[in-house]
Amino acid sequence: MIELKDVIYRCQTKDILHNISCHFVQGQSTALVGYNGAGKTSLVDVAIKRVPIHCGYILWQKGLTKKDIGLVPQRSVFLNRSVQKNIDYVKQAYGLDNPLSNSSEKNLLEQLHLEPFLHQQAVTLSEGEKKRLALFLALVHTPKILFLDEPYAYLDPENNDLIEAVIMQQKEKGLTLVMVSHQMSHIKKTCDKICFLHKGRIVENGDIQILLQQSKNPLTHRYYHGT
Amino acid sequence: MGIVPLIGCFSMDITHIIILTLYISTATLILSVVIGFCLAGVLVQIDFKLKSAIVALMHILMGIPSVVVGLLFFLLFARSGFLGFLDVLYKPTGIIIAQTSLVLPMVVSFGYDILEKKKNELQLFVYILPLTKTQKCFTYMYEARFLLVTVILATYGRAISEIGAVTIVGGNIEHVSRVLTTAIVLETQKGYINQALILGGVLMLIVCIINIISIFLMRFIHAR
Numbered sequence: 001m002i003e004l005k006d007v008i009y010r011c012q013t014k015d016i017l018h019n020i021s022c023h024f025v026q027g028q029s030t031a032l033v034g035y036n037g038a039g040k041t042s043l044v045d046v047a048i049k050r051v052p053i054h055c056g057y058i059l060w061q062k063g064l065t066k067k068d069i070g071l072v073p074q075r076s077v078f079l080n081r082s083v084q085k086n087i088d089y090v091k092q093a094y095g096l097d098n099p100l101s102n103s104s105e106k107n108l109l110e111q112l113h114l115e116p117f118l119h120q121q122a123v124t125l126s127e128g129e130k131k132r133l134a135l136f137l138a139l140v141h142t143p144k145i146l147f148l149d150e151p152y153a154y155l156d157p158e159n160n161d162l163i164e165a166v167i168m169q170q171k172e173k174g175l176t177l178v179m180v181s182h183q184m185s186h187i188k189k190t191c192d193k194i195c196f197l198h199k200g201r202i203v204e205n206g207d208i209q210i211l212l213q214q215s216k217n218p219l220t221h222r223y224y225h226g227t
Numbered sequence: 228m229g230i231v232p233l234i235g236c237f238s239m240d241i242t243h244i245i246i247l248t249l250y251i252s253t254a255t256l257i258l259s260v261v262i263g264f265c266l267a268g269v270l271v272q273i274d275f276k277l278k279s280a281i282v283a284l285m286h287i288l289m290g291i292p293s294v295v296v297g298l299l300f301f302l303l304f305a306r307s308g309f310l311g312f313l314d315v316l317y318k319p320t321g322i323i324i325a326q327t328s329l330v331l332p333m334v335v336s337f338g339y340d341i342l343e344k345k346k347n348e349l350q351l352f353v354y355i356l357p358l359t360k361t362q363k364c365f366t367y368m369y370e371a372r373f374l375l376v377t378v379i380l381a382t383y384g385r386a387i388s389e390i391g392a393v394t395i396v397g398g399n400i401e402h403v404s405r406v407l408t409t410a411i412v413l414e415t416q417k418g419y420i421n422q423a424l425i426l427g428g429v430l431m432l433i434v435c436i437i438n439i440i441s442i443f444l445m446r447f448i449h450a451r
Binding site: 048050065066067069070071073075077078079080089090093094095138 | 348349350352354366
């Protein structure tokens with residue numbers, strides 16, 4: 001679906017990503033993991049073409065456009081308007097009709113417990129509520145590939161479960177997922193593949209079950225198993 | 228001595244002066260805001276080689292003395308000047324053009340700073356949406372509307388209290404190009420301090436109203 005080949009991403013004079021080659025396959029869910037500063041968020045930015053690359057190429061599957069991509073950013077950002085108006089704005093941008101006309105949208109809104117906040121200013125929501133709204137907005141146009149950058153960060157167990165349930169549901173529907181996370185418990189449940197980054201390089205990339213059982217690299221082993 | 232008899236003894240038509248002042252400053256404001264915010268939007272949305280140089284130039288031009296701008300436009304609008312064919316010297320149109328050029332760098336600089344900040348703030352929200360650059364720019368403008376209104380008010384304050392360029396390009400001709408600031412200078416030079424004070428009071432009143440609106444707007448922004 002999206003392929004990166006020999007990508008070098010440089011920010012000012014510092015190389016953030018070195019010769020990155022990987023691909024996100026349709027229907028599969030990939031976890032981007034690694035220690036802080038490994039380049040996970042940069043890899044997402046590069047894959048969605050938000051930042052220009054210095055070398056290599058990014059190949060999007062034929063027909064795939066920005067409209068087919070959903071993004072839950074690490075830091076949730078919204079317009080300084082009500083939740084309802086934020087939803088309307090995003091829907092209008094995607095050329096979708098009347099606000100919340102679709103039953104699946106209503107279900108998603110209900111599932112994410114966002115209905116009570118529709119008239120509240122989006123910027124005044126709590127972190128958990130913001131994450132839920134960001135997930136809703138990323139899914140409102142039924143994307144083909146969803147990028148989740150630390151969707152579980154700063155969340156309490158209840159919000160964690162809520163978001164995980166929605167992600168699992170989307171995965172079952174066949175949505176391609178690319179998730180940046182540090183929480184191995186969620187990754188093990190949600191992802192088929194794992195891509196371990198360290199200092200801007202891919203250290204391991206492959207099937208999650210195989211890597212979790214067979215990885216001998218002390219760096220990744222410690223990350224996966226905590227020992 | 229009350230104000231009414233003082234106004235009565237004016238050697239000039241004060242109503243005309245106030246109306247002309249408001250007309251010139253409002254026209255200047257509309258022109259500078261429309262052109263300035265459009266330019267700021269272009270600078271924010273389009274990356275090109277000389278962008279940072281233009282932004283720096285706008286910041287520098289903010290501090291240009293108004294008499295220098297006035298002199299420049301006087302030379303341009305003079306009969307033998309490059310724009311002499313326009314025949315706008317000593318006319319309100321000439322003053323409006325000179326004043327617009329004077330305040331434009333301020334509108335562009337502040338507008339650019341505000342929109343750039345808003346763009347960085349909203350980039351993650353807006354980037355993934357299938358919007359054109361113009362649509363994105365309008366979103367930034369709408370989201371920063373209160374701050375942009377403050378820029379508008381500051382511009383109006385600058386335009387209405389301007390004297391250097393107005394004197395040189397306008398010529399302070401009665402019933403043609405005499406505005407509050409030039410009238411104050413004239414009355415003072417003639418020794419009519421009372422009249423100058425009244426005109427100064429009127430100017431202060433207009434500026435105060437603008438500032439009060441500005442303060443309320445800022446409070447409104449902070450309250451949000």
